[in-house]
Amino acid sequence: MTRLLAVDWGSSSLRGALIEPDGRVLEERYFARGILTVPGGEFPLVFENCFGDWMNAGTLCLISGMAGSKQGWREAPYCACPAGFDDIAGHLQWLEPGRIAIVPGLSVDRDGVPDVMRGEETQVFGALTLLGLNGARLVLPGTHSKWVSVRQGRVRDFSTWMSGEFYALLRQHSMLARTLADGETVHDADAFSQGFGHALRGQGLLNTAFSARTLSLFDRMSALALPSYLSGLVIGEELKAQALKPGDTVVLVGAQTLTARYQQALEHLGVSVERVGAPATGRGLRAIADTLTRA
């Protein structure tokens, strides 16, 4: 059993946590050094600058996320679903044998159209470990939300929803940018519910998004409330497509700030929510590390 440096290296951020064999987190670091900021060839240097002092003799480093993509440190080919914890633990891409490895992502194919994830697979297995489950329906909200079905310890299917990105596009670059209040606004739960309800009744975001403009035009909603309304429209669109039924249970994975609106929306649909916070990645990587030590 070794000390683990658990790294989540995504498109826009780089996080590391130093974790004891017993799971205790000694220290955490965050850097705005997502892979999109790292020129090719400079990954080892950035890694050394950020975490070099933690990589003494006994430390194993496991990296999940976009660092394993074509644009990342080194490509770790996707494991095809259905795929279990053992599949990803058995297909690590070693950068320094026995010392630093990248965790592969997952892919799935539906009617010739692929879907992919990188990083979320580790959160999924971490969350299930934390909850003591080997099957669940999970949602990981974000720029690209993932909905994941796990049965008997294997990811059977998953899908990507560009909800966070659509929200940002509409908020920042569409004609709605002139209508919605600028910058951070206080979350308006009523406006969110109104948007969510309109999305559930509506015919799709291409149409419902326009209501953010017309409600403003007719002075039926304030510019300050509109960002929450738009958020409700987008999250409503995502949830409507999941065919959820009252009484279903969904495991909601992610930081509180990101998942609070999903919890509100899911509970509105009568869906039970089990929450797992930020430690999911660390727990997932710790579980992989333990496998290696046992092997």
Place this chain on the structure above:
Amino acid sequence: MTRLLAVDWGSSSLRGALIEPDGRVLEERYFARGILTVPGGEFPLVFENCFGDWMNAGTLCLISGMAGSKQGWREAPYCACPAGFDDIAGHLQWLEPGRIAIVPGLSVDRDGVPDVMRGEETQVFGALTLLGLNGARLVLPGTHSKWVSVRQGRVRDFSTWMSGEFYALLRQHSMLARTLADGETVHDADAFSQGFGHALRGQGLLNTAFSARTLSLFDRMSALALPSYLSGLVIGEELKAQALKPGDTVVLVGAQTLTARYQQALEHLGVSVERVGAPATGRGLRAIADTLTRA
């Protein structure tokens, strides 16, 4: 019967046509002087510079489009649907009595959520006049496509679909911007059909848009074909929501370049298409002018 200056003054462009009482178009002009480029108070000056030489004693000028919005020359309040040709002709906003007027747009209210159009109402009535119809289902593709139901000469209902804007957002500002080929690409009818089909089978654009990324990632579609594929996804999303049946007829209004893909998609669904091109606005304004002369 007077000579008519028919003006379509939208957000991003300004078009004028000088039309004889018999409908003959004498001359047309186009300017990149949409209302968003005109500082408040300078509308009369821009108008004079663009069309002053056409405004001799006998000329009547009718203006449709965003020039009648709050941000335009002067606000022309919306006519509430159901609304007929006589309603818009009877609620002109006169800038110079008997000489220059703005045509009002239309509004509709569904469950407390308004929808609006400005300019398309004139195209709708112009298209119906050209076709000799007093009822039809019409689609006017564009940045904000309009689907319009007309019965017995009155617009009963309509809805806005931000398809052109979503396409541009995804193409230019989303993570797909890095995946899709830059600039103008040749339309790829196969890729368009593939995107259209995926949208019809799919669960919504939040999900299907991601396939433009993954098809590229797995080398299943070239960067050059992806813009057409994305266009098929977006137009498919719009058409899917219209609940069209084989044998339905739709009047497709707009310039050839804009409507060709809609025609391909509608015919794929077994829907009969009647096309009306660019003259729809001029014909609509000519019809209003004739009403005034008769009054």
